[in-house]
Amino acid sequence: MTPARASALAAPLRAAIGAAKVLTDPAQLRTYECDGLATVRVRPALVVLAEDRDDVVAAVRICAAAGVPFVARGSGTGLSGGAVPVADGVLVVLSRLRAIHAVDPGNARVTAGPGVINLSVTRAAAPHGQAYAPDPSSQQVCSLGGNIAENAGGAHCLKYGFTVNHVTGAEVVLPDGEVVRLGGIAPEHPGLDLLGAFVGSEGTLGIATEITVRTVQAPETVRTMLVGFHSVADAAGTVSDIIAEGILPAAVEMMDALAIQAAEAAVQCGYPEGAVAVLVVELDGPAVEVDEQFRQVERIAAARHAFETRIARDEDERALMWKGRKSAFAAVGRISPAYYVQDGVIPRTRLPEVLDEVARLADAAGIRVANVFHAGDGNLHPLILFDDAVEGAGHAAEQLGFAILDLCLANGGSITGEHGVGVEKKAKMADQFTPGDLDAMHRLRCAFDPAGLANPGKLFPTPRLCGERPGPHTAEAPRDPALGEVF
Amino acid sequence: MDPAASGARWPAAETVAPRSTAETADLLRGTTGTVVPVGAGTKTGWAAPPERCDLLLRTTALDRITEYAPGDLVVVAEAGVPLAALQKQLAEHSQMLALDPPEEGATLGGIVAANASGPRRLRYGTVRDLLIGVTAVLADGTVARSGGKVVKNVAGYDLGKLHTGAHGALGVVVSTTWRLHPRPPATATVTAPVHGSAHAADLAFRVARSTLTPTALELNWRRGPFDVTGELLALFESSPASVAGQAAACAGLLAGEESKAAVYEGDSAPSAHGTSHDPDRVAIGAALPAWFGQRPTGPMVLRLAYAPAALPHVLDALPPGAHGTASAAVGVGYAAVPPETDLAALRAALAPHDGSAVVLAAHPDLRAGLDHWGPPGDAFGLMTRVKDRFDPARRLSPGRLLGGL
Numbered sequence: 102m103t104p105a106r107a108s109a110l111a112a113p114l115r116a117a118i119g120a121a122k123v124l125t126d127p128a129q130l131r132t133y134e135c136d137g138l139a140t141v142r143v144r145p146a147l148v149v150l151a152e153d154r155d156d157v158v159a160a161v162r163i164c165a166a167a168g169v170p171f172v173a174r175g176s177g178t179g180l181s182g183g184a185v186p187v188a189d190g191v192l193v194v195l196s197r198l199r200a201i202h203a204v205d206p207g208n209a210r211v212t213a214g215p216g217v218i219n220l221s222v223t224r225a226a227a228p229h230g231q232a233y234a235p236d237p238s239s240q241q242v243c244s245l246g247g248n249i250a251e252n253a254g255g256a257h258c259l260k261y262g263f264t265v266n267h268v269t270g271a272e273v274v275l276p277d278g279e280v281v282r283l284g285g286i287a288p289e290h291p292g293l294d295l296l297g298a299f300v301g302s303e304g305t306l307g308i309a310t311e312i313t314v315r316t317v318q319a320p321e322t323v324r325t326m327l328v329g330f331h332s333v334a335d336a337a338g339t340v341s342d343i344i345a346e347g348i349l350p351a352a353v354e355m356m357d358a359l360a361i362q363a364a365e366a367a368v369q370c371g372y373p374e375g376a377v378a379v380l381v382v383e384l385d386g387p388a389v390e391v392d393e394q395f396r397q398v399e400r401i402a403a404a405r406h407a408f409e410t411r412i413a414r415d416e417d418e419r420a421l422m423w424k425g426r427k428s429a430f431a432a433v434g435r436i437s438p439a440y441y442v443q444d445g446v447i448p449r450t451r452l453p454e455v456l457d458e459v460a461r462l463a464d465a466a467g468i469r470v471a472n473v474f475h476a477g478d479g480n481l482h483p484l485i486l487f488d489d490a491v492e493g494a495g496h497a498a499e500q501l502g503f504a505i506l507d508l509c510l511a512n513g514g515s516i517t518g519e520h521g522v523g524v525e526k527k528a529k530m531a532d533q534f535t536p537g538d539l540d541a542m543h544r545l546r547c548a549f550d551p552a553g554l555a556n557p558g559k560l561f562p563t564p565r566l567c568g569e570r571p572g573p574h575t576a577e578a579p580r581d582p583a584l585g586e587v588f
Numbered sequence: 589m590d591p592a593a594s595g596a597r598w599p600a601a602e603t604v605a606p607r608s609t610a611e612t613a614d615l616l617r618g619t620t621g622t623v624v625p626v627g628a629g630t631k632t633g634w635a636a637p638p639e640r641c642d643l644l645l646r647t648t649a650l651d652r653i654t655e656y657a658p659g660d661l662v663v664v665a666e667a668g669v670p671l672a673a674l675q676k677q678l679a680e681h682s683q684m685l686a687l688d689p690p691e692e693g694a695t696l697g698g699i700v701a702a703n704a705s706g707p708r709r710l711r712y713g714t715v716r717d718l719l720i721g722v723t724a725v726l727a728d729g730t731v732a733r734s735g736g737k738v739v740k741n742v743a744g745y746d747l748g749k750l751h752t753g754a755h756g757a758l759g760v761v762v763s764t765t766w767r768l769h770p771r772p773p774a775t776a777t778v779t780a781p782v783h784g785s786a787h788a789a790d791l792a793f794r795v796a797r798s799t800l801t802p803t804a805l806e807l808n809w810r811r812g813p814f815d816v817t818g819e820l821l822a823l824f825e826s827s828p829a830s831v832a833g834q835a836a837a838c839a840g841l842l843a844g845e846e847s848k849a850a851v852y853e854g855d856s857a858p859s860a861h862g863t864s865h866d867p868d869r870v871a872i873g874a875a876l877p878a879w880f881g882q883r884p885t886g887p888m889v890l891r892l893a894y895a896p897a898a899l900p901h902v903l904d905a906l907p908p909g910a911h912g913t914a915s916a917a918v919g920v921g922y923a924a925v926p927p928e929t930d931l932a933a934l935r936a937a938l939a940p941h942d943g944s945a946v947v948l949a950a951h952p953d954l955r956a957g958l959d960h961w962g963p964p965g966d967a968f969g970l971m972t973r974v975k976d977r978f979d980p981a982r983r984l985s986p987g988r989l990l991g992g993l
């Protein structure tokens with residue numbers, strides 16, 4: 102079959118799901134050209150604003166029958182270009198699937214549409230003393246669907262785990278339009294853990310149309326402290342020491358001088374004057390335990406020459422400490438015409454050396470780098486500042502970002518801790534994984550999407566076809582007969 | 589232990605024990621017959637028997653702990669390393685792999701392949717939450733690693749999830765990388781008698797929905813002719829001050845406001861049956877009863893999983909004479925059921941609670957025609973396609989998985 106032009110699908114799509122949900126006007130399409138990685142822009146041929154599962158199924162079936170690629174999009178806050186459209190393809194926007202279907206405190210589950218905003222889940226569970234633990238800094242805008250596609254993390258994932266540890270079920274529209282339920286309410290199900298493999302698959306295995314997550318009981322006590330240091334090495338050393346001593350804080354976040362300066366200018370968070378680095382350390386749990394660990398952390402920090410340790414006395418002070426951290430990305434945008442966020446991971450004991458080396462690389466390139474990151478997990482977020490009016494500056498920033506990723510790999514780390522591979526880092530996958538590793542991943546991709554229509558051109562370093570499904574064993578669930586009748 | 593010894597009889601034509609990843613890959617590349625990987629063989633009865641086994645591939649010679657970075661709380665160990673041996677080494681640094689399946693001698697690879705877990709899953713989760721990297725040899729000899737050696741990593745698909753619980757059907761797991769936890773210094777237990785399935789759930793959820801942080805909340809239950817009886821145990825593991833405070837608070841919760849006086853303070857040195865001095869009292873102690881974390885035994889043993897709040901319905905659906913344990917707030921239980929139990933009817937009764945019942949052990953007389961897994965569900969077609977891509981010739985553990993995969 103020769104693939105149809107995506108634009109030819111406008112009429113059948115409108116007929117199937119309603120004209121108002123299908124956008125073709127170039128001015129409207131422009132809104133969807135990029136996600137949070139604004140340097141990569143592609144205008145899609147068509148945008149579908151799905152309102153329910155049936156819209157998604159219809160759109161995917163029409164694409165599948167015509168051999169046209171499609172890309173899922175949640176809130177478009179992704180930072181690796183995962184939701185960048187395909188020019189001759191359909192963008193399926195899921196923001197309107199934003200109903201919370203069930204809040205079930207008895208089972209500690211919330212079931213919701215993929216367009217539901219991350220923070221809404223916690224808000225829905227809060228009256229029952231429960232919370233949805235994964236809390237990306239973008240939690241006020243990013244969607245559950247985007248979260249499961251990227252396996253999003255957040256400050257409190259150090260103790261509570263990432264999205265994958267909190268998703269128990271999903272309804273997924275496969276790339277041929279078949280609808281399957283992976284997992285459910287129960288904590289485990291017989292058979293392969295396809296849900297576990299789906300989480301973090303960056304939209305390449307299908308579209309989630311309903312998601313069930315686990316909620317956790319709110320802790321008895323939460324205490325937050327802000328610790329100021331005169332050197333990055335001391336702050337980094339404190340993080341390594343806390344972890345090595347067997348303390349598992351709810352969060353350990355770090356900001357360096359440039360990030361502090363930006364946050365201060367933007368939100369007046371009142372961080373310790375003269376700090377070259379600060380740590381936000383949060384401990385939660387039973388009060389006795391939190392008190393003990395607090396003293397331990399104070400002792401460790403003091404031994405690493407912390408010059409100021411401030412403890413939030415009330416919810417307002419705590420909120421202010423977090424405001425500095427959570428607004429840091431946006432704040433950096435105010436001290437530089439443009440910046441580029443990198444995301445890499447290193448073993449936590451390597452923090453002091455690696456941050457040193459990042460500074461050296463930045464100096465050598467003559468580029469300013471602000472660091473604000475999930476230190477407890479060893480998850481670096483260098484914000485690389487550049488002036489997009491200067492020719493080649495963006496490219497130089499990108500090169501520095503890749504050099505930092507090489508550094509992460511050389512230290513036994515990873516090229517991404519939470520933002521995903523997307524289009525941005527697909528070439529780097531070949532540096533982290535062998536051809537054999539990638540081949541195994543490709544097999545999974547082919548099992549879900551033999552035609553390669555779901556978010557093609559992402560995640561894998563080189564495009565590959567699936568070929569015929571090999572082997573004699575071809576027992577398969579019966580195909581939905583409706584599939585052939587779309588046209 | 590041999591496969592035969594654990595109730596699963598599937599004689600192998602030949603047995604091999606490769607000593608490295610490369611040797612394992614050579615074996616798979618150099619042969620064409622069916623291959624069934626096993627570790628110590630403690631859970632060979634957990635899945636359906638293979639249709640054929642030309643080569644029994646023992647991972648027991650893959651027994652090295654290859655990398656241990658205590659400061660990073662990460663360890664890399666080959667598949668044949670026994671969990672107990674690993675724990676011993678980690679304990680020297682006051683660390684642990686927070687997995688506590690009871691099967692004695694079990695290897696890491698076998699624990700991954702069978703997705704075995706124990707009571708502490710309440711706090712720490714299961715294999716899927718702790719395995720951060722895996723290397724497997726695929727059916728055609730391809731060596732494929734996924735994940736990494738850092739606790740946070742989203743590069744590429746997480747194939748560790750696929751190998752977990754796959755019983756070797758997608759590849760031979762040769763190496764595993766784990767996230768570790770500090771070993772808590774102190775322990776306290778609180779036990780309460782249980783009268784009826786509703787009472788069991790009421791007690792368990794009183795604790796689970798409080799701000800207390802038990803590492804386990806285990807129910808030891810027995811289904812009598814009319815109702816369920818047993819004992820609920822809350823385990824606290826943290827600093828001495830924390831476990832003391834939490835145990836006292838927990839005992840208060842379990843005893844209820846009206847009968848605080850019934851709390852028995854002091855070490856309740858458990859008897860052989862694990863009951864404390866006065867079986868009608870809530871008791872605080874430090875030692876774990878003998879039943880804690882053990883699988884029940886009997887002619888047929890099931891693993892049940894269900895919506896957590898359905899605990900009383902699940903217990904009520906089990907036939908009189910059944911007994912076992914349950915991770916009470918998690919939605920997982922282990923049940924020894926009478927041999928005449930109607931599995932299909934039980935599964936139908938669990939279905940409204942998103943429940944399943946998987947056979948873990950069965951007397952050889954019961955194995956013929958036994959449906960180990962139950963109905964395969966609507967994702968079975970997709971599972972089949974995954975199997976086809978990883979193992980097109982169906983040479984790895986054929987027939988062991990759900991739906992005869």
Ligand SMILES: Cc1cc2nc3c(=O)[nH]c(=O)nc-3n(C[C@H](O)[C@H](O)[C@H](O)COP(=O)(O)OP(=O)(O)OC[C@H]3O[C@@H](n4cnc5c(N)ncnc54)[C@H](O)[C@@H]3O)c2cc1C
Pocket residue numbers: 136137172173174175176177178179180182183184195215236237238239242243244245246247248249250251252253254255256303304305307308309310430431519520556
């Ligand atoms: C200021 C800022 C701070 C951030 N902080 C964090 C952080 O702390 N931690 C973190 O992990 N991330 C963070 N991010 C990144 C981003 O918010 C997350 O990756 C988030 O999960 C993306 O959600 P989204 O709804 O915006 O998804 P999108 O950007 O719309 O899409 C992301 C990917 O998901 C796929 N997708 C979307 N919906 C579905 C679906 N229903 N089914 C299948 N695939 C789907 C898309 O195809 C794409 O590949 C931050 C971003 C910003 C801008």
